[in-house]
Amino acid sequence: MRIGIMGAGSLGTIIGALISKGNDEVELIDVYEEHVKALNERGATITGTMNETIPVKAITPAEMSGNYDLILLLTKQVFNHDVVSNLKNYLHHDSVILSLQNGVPEESLVSILGEKRVIGGSVEFGATFKEPGVSELTTATEAFQSNAFQIGELDGSITDRVKKIKEILDLVGGTHVTDNLVGTKWSKLLVNVALSGMSAALGCNFGEVIKDDASVYSAVSLADETIRVGEAAGVTFAPLAGFNLGVFKLAEDESNLPTAIGFARKAFEPQALLRASMLQDLEKQRKTEIDYINGFVAAKGKELGIATPYNDLVVQLVKKAEEEKSVPTFEGNIGYFKALKK
Numbered sequence: 612m613r614i615g616i617m618g619a620g621s622l623g624t625i626i627g628a629l630i631s632k633g634n635d636e637v638e639l640i641d642v643y644e645e646h647v648k649a650l651n652e653r654g655a656t657i658t659g660t661m662n663e664t665i666p667v668k669a670i671t672p673a674e675m676s677g678n679y680d681l682i683l684l685l686t687k688q689v690f691n692h693d694v695v696s697n698l699k700n701y702l703h704h705d706s707v708i709l710s711l712q713n714g715v716p717e718e719s720l721v722s723i724l725g726e727k728r729v730i731g732g733s734v735e736f737g738a739t740f741k742e743p744g745v746s747e748l749t750t751a752t753e754a755f756q757s758n759a760f761q762i763g764e765l766d767g768s769i770t771d772r773v774k775k776i777k778e779i780l781d782l783v784g785g786t787h788v789t790d791n792l793v794g795t796k797w798s799k800l801l802v803n804v805a806l807s808g809m810s811a812a813l814g815c816n817f818g819e820v821i822k823d824d825a826s827v828y829s830a831v832s833l834a835d836e837t838i839r840v841g842e843a844a845g846v847t848f849a850p851l852a853g854f855n856l857g858v859f860k861l862a863e864d865e866s867n868l869p870t871a872i873g874f875a876r877k878a879f880e881p882q883a884l885l886r887a888s889m890l891q892d893l894e895k896q897r898k899t900e901i902d903y904i905n906g907f908v909a910a911k912g913k914e915l916g917i918a919t920p921y922n923d924l925v926v927q928l929v930k931k932a933e934e935e936k937s938v939p940t941f942e943g944n945i946g947y948f949k950a951l952k953k
């Protein structure tokens with residue numbers, strides 16, 4: 612099987628490298644030429660909770676040729692129209708695109724590629740791009756080996772092709788097939804909204820978000836808003852890494868708040884070292900995916916008549932940083948969240 616990893620950033624480098632160990636026809640595809648050169652010359656180096664250097668083949672999109680049987684899509688949604696339209700040139704009749712992007716991009720992908728070609732999934736581990744050719748795995752080894760991916764057909768059916776893709780992803784880490792892909796994607800969205808959103812808005816890693824009382828309260832409030840919007844849209848949230856995310860739906864009197872906060876601190880501790888990719892984008896003065904993460908929940912909430920003040924604030928702060936080409940600081944922005952709680 613010929614496999615393309617479209618978007619060999621922090622996650623794609625690790626995924627492509629580990630799949631390459633068990634498959635000779637894997638190409639890591641990325642626009643960052645220096646990164647592509649380093650991967651070819653020195654291999655993909657994984658640091659952090661794993662230490663290994665693996666020989667890989669890397670190319671730029673301009674060097675793509677022929678057809679791929681499977682493409683793992685890991686680019687940012689902001690580039691989807693151009694990236695996915697170009698991918699159509701390298702697909703045969705039975706080619707499959709597995710979306711491992713943040714947010715809920717499947718509907719837009721289907722509009723370009725057709726429903727038959729799209730399978731959805733979520734990445735449940737974290738990584739940080741360190742330098743060309745080097746990616747740091749920031750998720751604890753046990754969590755990574757148990758829960759690295761959830762994947763599924765858009766209609767919930769369990770097909771032979773999704774089982775085959777599971778076997779490939781098992782080379783990376785624990786992969787689970789779901790019959791509730793929409794619920795799975797919303798569950799992953801919830802984590803990104805709560806932790807990645809706060810990480811980007813405060814300029815810190817996940818561990819700092821869950822350690823501070825004001826920021827963890829805000830993260831739980833972001834999760835609560837996501838559940839309320841999702842349920843109003845008819846979503847049944849799927850367990851994520853074995854956890855029932857319903858614990859984050861706050862009672863009117865917030866009587867379950869201590870339980871929700873305690874759960875957040877325990878559940879997300881294995882990803883304490885992770886810094887949101889949106890924060891990394893701000894540091895590199897790049898446009899973030901905020902419109903497809905917290906902005907998606909805020910927009911859907913507005914459509915359904917559900918208030919999302921915490922998501923609105925995160926979007927506001929991240930967009931301000933984008934415009935100013937600045938990086939938020941915890942001390943500079945935590946006051947806005949404290950004021951919102953009052």
